Amino acid sequence: MPRQTISVSSQSASSSMHGQCVAEFLPLVEREWDVLLQRPLKQLTTLEVKALVQTAPLRHVAVIMDGNRRWAKTKKLPTLMGHHRGSQRLKEIIKYASSAGLEALTCYAFSTENWQRTEEEVSYLMSLMGDVLSKELEAIAALNVRILFLGCFEAVPTFLQEIFTQAIERTKGNTGLTLQLAINYGSHQELTLAVGQLIAQAKAGELDETTLTPAHIEACLVAQNKLPMVDLMIRPGGEQRLSNFLLWQSAYAELFFSETLWPDFSTLHFVDAVQTFCKRQRRFGK
Numbered sequence: 001m002p003r004q005t006i007s008v009s010s011q012s013a014s015s016s017m018h019g020q021c022v023a024e025f026l027p028l029v030e031r032e033w034d035v036l037l038q039r040p041l042k043q044l045t046t047l048e049v050k051a052l053v054q055t056a057p058l059r060h061v062a063v064i065m066d067g068n069r070r071w072a073k074t075k076k077l078p079t080l081m082g083h084h085r086g087s088q089r090l091k092e093i094i095k096y097a098s099s100a101g102l103e104a105l106t107c108y109a110f111s112t113e114n115w116q117r118t119e120e121e122v123s124y125l126m127s128l129m130g131d132v133l134s135k136e137l138e139a140i141a142a143l144n145v146r147i148l149f150l151g152c153f154e155a156v157p158t159f160l161q162e163i164f165t166q167a168i169e170r171t172k173g174n175t176g177l178t179l180q181l182a183i184n185y186g187s188h189q190e191l192t193l194a195v196g197q198l199i200a201q202a203k204a205g206e207l208d209e210t211t212l213t214p215a216h217i218e219a220c221l222v223a224q225n226k227l228p229m230v231d232l233m234i235r236p237g238g239e240q241r242l243s244n245f246l247l248w249q250s251a252y253a254e255l256f257f258s259e260t261l262w263p264d265f266s267t268l269h270f271v272d273a274v275q276t277f278c279k280r281q282r283r284f285g286k
Contacts, residue, residue, distance in 0.1 A: 028055045037279055041271050049271055050101040052278050059228045060104040061097065061273075062246055062253070065090065067237030067261030074261075080124050085263035087132045096267040098143045098177040100274070104227045105179050106150065108245050112186030126156070129183065130163045137167050144176030148225045151185035180225060187247035194220035221248060232256060232277045236265040254280055 028036070028051055036048055052058070065086055072082030090107060097105045110125060133147075140147065147167045156164075160183075197220040201207035207216065230246055230253040238259045242250065256273040258265065 028052075033278075037275060041268055041275065044271055044275070046096070046099050049274055050099070052274060053101050056231075056278050058102065058231050058274060058277055060106070060230050061102055061232045061234060062106040062108070062230045062250065063093070064108045064233070064235040064237075064243060064245055065262045066235055066239055066243075067265075068263060070237070071261040071263040079121065082263060083121075083125060083128055087128055089263050089265055091132075091136060092267060093265070093270055094140065094145065094177070094179055095143060096270060098145055102177055105177060106182060106227070106230070106246065107180070108182045108185070108243075110151075110183045110185075111244060112152070112184060112189050113244065115184075126160055129181075130160045133163050133167055137170060140167075140179070141171050141174065144174045145171060146174040146176070146178045147171045148178060148180045148227075150180050150182040150222065150225065152189065152222065153184075155184050178225070178227060180227065182245070185222065186244045188244055190222040191217075191248065193222065217248070229253070232273065234258070234270075234273050236260050236262045236269070252282070252284055254282065 032051075033055065036044065036052055039048075068082035068086040069079045070082070071085065072079050075081075094105065109129060114125070115122060147164075147170075149164045149168060153161060153164075164181075194217055198207060198209075198212070198216060202209050230250040233242065233246070233250050233253045234256045235241075236258045238257075238261070240257045246253075254277050256276055258269060258273070260269055
């Protein structure tokens with residue numbers, strides 16, 4: 001993976017990987033980088049993972065939280081219990097991503113297609129999201145995490161809109177990890193709405209279609225939170241598809257698929273995804 005390097009004395013280079021102060025030697029020199037890429041996952045400290053994140057660089061991770069229902073089925077539990085366990089896992093990943101120095105984490109919580117599920121499941125999911133966010137808001141804010149919403153806000157139940165509005169307002173001044181929660185979101189809908197806006201602008205004489213650029217399209221997307229493009233897309237649960245999630249924003253994202261179901265996707269699995277990302281060579285068409 002292309003990365004910057006620095007020169008440090010041999011003494012400081014050898015000591016940095018012993019956990020004394022890894023962050024002082026970012027970006028990593030080649031020797032330190034190779035050591036961390038080969039180190040067993042359980043031996044990597046959070047500080048060392050942060051060094052990898054900042055050196056790669058790895059700025060924006062997106063997660064398709066898949067496998068809750070199948071997890072419940074394997075445990076012979078009600079489907080809704082799988083969603084509950086999945087919400088607990090999300091809290092752990094948010095905390096770890098924040099400590100590892102990620103700039104942005106976008107999580108696919110509810111898609112535009114998920115409305116096709118049973119009324120009971122949809123109602124439970126909406127209530128669960130509201131309950132978790134309400135109860136965990138202060139803890140999330142204490143991590144210096146900024147919360148953003150991604151999706152068509154108007155179709156979400158009013159009570160959930162109010163909770164999200166409060167969370168966004170409460171954390172708007174935070175400067176750490178940006179947590180973007182995708183609810184009632186789908187890329188097809190997002191791109192369709194963007195095309196409609198561009199057509200309207202052209203008809204009104206506000207846009208010359210002969211000068212249309214990707215920047216014009218991006219300006220019309222639902223995801224206008226000014227986050228960097230997705231670097232790493234993680235999908236637990238054994239499926240290997242993007243499921244209409246951040247298709248535009250993930251044009252050059254590295255993909256990491258895991259057989260582990262989301263409720264069992266631990267911070268160690270997350271570290272595995274980060275380390276795998278850092279081993280890849282990103283060329284961006286060059």
